[in-house]
Amino acid sequence: MESKSSSLGDGGKAELKVFNSLTRQKEVFKPITPGLVGMYVCGPTVSGESHLGHSRPYVTFDVVYRYLMHLGYKVRYVRNITDAGHFEEEGREAEDKISKKAVLEKLEPMELVQKYTNLFHWAMNLFNCLPPSIEPTATGHIVEQINMIEKIIAAGYAYVVNGSVYFDVMKYAQDHDYGKLSGRVIDELLETTRDLEGQEEKRNKADFALWKNAAPEHIMRWKSPWGIGFPGWHIECSAMSTKYLGDQFDIHGGGMDLLFPHHESEIAQSTICNHIAPVRYWIHNNMITINGRKMSKSLNNVIKLTELFSGNHPMLEKAYHPMTIRFFILQTYYRSTLDFSNEALQAAEKGLKRLWEAYENLVKLQAASYELRETPGDIELDARISKLLAEFDEFMKDDFSTAKVLANMFELVPVINSMKDKTIPVSALSARTFQLLQTQMKLFVEEIFGLKSITEADNKKLQGVMQLLVDIRKEARARKDFVTSDNIRNQLQQLGIALKDERDGSISWSIDTP
RNA sequence: GGUCCUGUGGCCGAGUGGCUAGGCUGAGCUCUGCAAAAGCUCCUACACCAGUUCGAAUCUGGUCGGGACCUCCA
Incomplete structure (x- = not known):
């Protein structure tokens, strides 16, 4: 290999x-x-x-x-x-x-x-x-x-x-x-x-x-x-x-x-x-186009980066995060034109979120020590994953085909999420493939594609506050006090923070994109 | 006008002649106190015409449409 x-x-x-x-x-x-x-x-x-x-x-x-x-x-x-x-x-x-x-x-x-x-x-x-x-x-x-x-x-x-x-x-x-x-x-x-x-x-x-x-x-x-x-x-x-x-x-x-x-x-x-x-x-x-036209000063169809990040432009339905733009660009072969539209950008935004959350799930899987064997529990799945991973380099070596690498990553997403939800046991993969999955994903997502988290949830105080709310909600739910638990979730929702009740009873949260 | 590129499902986008990329959207189902998320399933397209071929989105020719460069431009 x-x-x-x-x-x-x-x-x-x-x-x-x-x-x-x-x-x-x-x-x-x-x-x-x-x-x-x-x-x-x-x-x-x-x-x-x-x-x-x-x-x-x-x-x-x-x-x-x-x-x-x-x-x-x-x-x-x-x-x-x-x-x-x-x-x-x-x-x-x-x-x-x-x-x-x-x-x-x-x-x-x-x-x-x-x-x-x-x-x-x-x-x-x-x-x-x-x-x-x-x-x-x-x-x-x-x-x-x-x-x-x-x-x-x-x-x-x-x-x-x-x-x-x-x-x-x-x-x-x-x-x-x-x-x-x-x-x-x-x-x-x-x-x-x-x-x-x-x-x-x-x-x-x-x-x-x-x-x-x-x-x-x-x-x-x-x-x-x-x-x-x-x-x-x-x-x-x-x-x-x-x-x-x-x-x-x-x-x-x-x-x-x-x-x-x-x-x-x-x-x-x-x-x-x-x-x-x-x-x-x-x-x-190639060029980025807007309504099929090249974006350039002389055509007067320019969206400045400051406007893009703030959403402050008549053509923009909302602000777009720099990482969304980066992902958007990577989703297309660099020699093709790339047409801007709110729809396309919002699709990229959602896609990136899905990929990133799966990636975070994968990283967390690493933290827990799972039993891994040399032989995979699911030979077919193991082979499929290995192939998808091996193709990362193959595609990049074919004139930097980032779009194809991303497509492969999205094929890995359901598998990763299922392993997180334990509907697919980690042992379905061999220890070697599982490790490769983690190292290759980290390498390509972060180091080669240079993607980063969209939400800055690394604020210690915020994490403390959120933990507090999560604990209160968990307690309320245990008491079947759904008025309180829904209240907490709904109010946070309005602030742009989403709570998710996981299968295992834990509660995770994420901040929406600005 | 010249040179070159391009036309893929509702939208965005990969596609080396045969084995239905992928994302977003939409529909259904599962899980769930309810949600959200996630998982599963479904929606099978290649501008048009002719040709080559057993077979073409993929090759050839033509038609039509879009774009880039020829001027500052990423």
Whole structure:
């Protein structure tokens, strides 16, 4: 049977397969250096609040990160913070969105950036996303970006115009495949030229800025060999990934909407600079949609995370817990679109509750010492459970199919609950299978999927108070004083605390989701 | 317009050519003082048309619908 202890990358029985956007197929994952993985994920632009759509890549790659570590890899996970303002619309007068908004909010640009960075970290924390190994900021790497641009100019693939620097896509395309990642055809890119104002600086429409000359009113500005300005959007990721992960690294992740032009341009820049393709495996998550439409600022259909957690948004029927969102995301294959709706989210909420309570029941089963034998009492059931558990890794190794793992977990739920209710004896399973059930569930539920309890019932005083009420109710029931016992239960119900009379006469309680 | 993806039961969503994923909802039953929870059972779908095949949700072609990217975007 496949053991969860890994055999470090190559040599393992079942190999990890990932869908590589570059080749458009699943490939066996082999890190450049055995045992080590370098992973870069595009992080947030901290000029505003994160919304529901943003949560998808962070949760997705958090699970990728956790799973790679589970396989025994030492992972360096780099996720940037984009805190340098870029031009709003290409072709128009360059304007820095961060500084523009800062004026509106009467904040220093860095103050604004700090505010939204803090808010981002707050949300990541609620989502139970592990912090990356390195979280570099664009403003902290201006020097690296300038150096990189200089190299590209020296190589002859960029040109300077009026204090701005542009990457020469046409030249690059002569001896490289620009469009390989995104499936773009260079000739079409050049043909679909629209006449935009301010385009005259560029030799070709497809060219992109490496450095932009800053207008006098620009607050965020740095000195460069080409004058005062600010870096282009794409160069920061190239500079920071190169610095921390090397000229070539294993995984680059991000949303599908970044395929073009962002990632395509990253490849071009880095390839010229470092003489090697920067990334082995490109992994892209699909979008979260709302009524079938991508959630984005330009479509004006954004639900911010603060609104989502508070329920304070016209489209929301209620507040949703961060764990519900995490579970919701995990219930879908990361390469499929995920459509938001109150109905879907509430289904996820209930599903998570059911899974979590079964999981807690399983953990408690561990506390009691049951008789376990080597041979299972129910051979068929034992075999079924073993298979379901073994498939956890099998599914995850098949391009992180979290949805299938969850389906298996739900098949285990009735068995676990029945063991708790003693309608299925624990001895139906062999000692080995029972232990595997507990260890695998703990590993996947908590450590790999990163799920946590929705209710914070770990308050000592509350537990004391509840114990008191439970005791009083138990006593009342023993006296058949159902008026009192129902009163206690009903009043607690109104406070959002549910009491359950268990089969064995005990009473358990749980707090409803906010 | 170009490139690509997609269309599964009331809703959400897995699906490697044959053996009816899973979740939510709904109905019934069991347990229970009553509830809640839990357990059991039921509701058997693959846009449409044609083709390949002994056999297709799964492959091929076409039709229609939805979406993403081509512009800041997770």
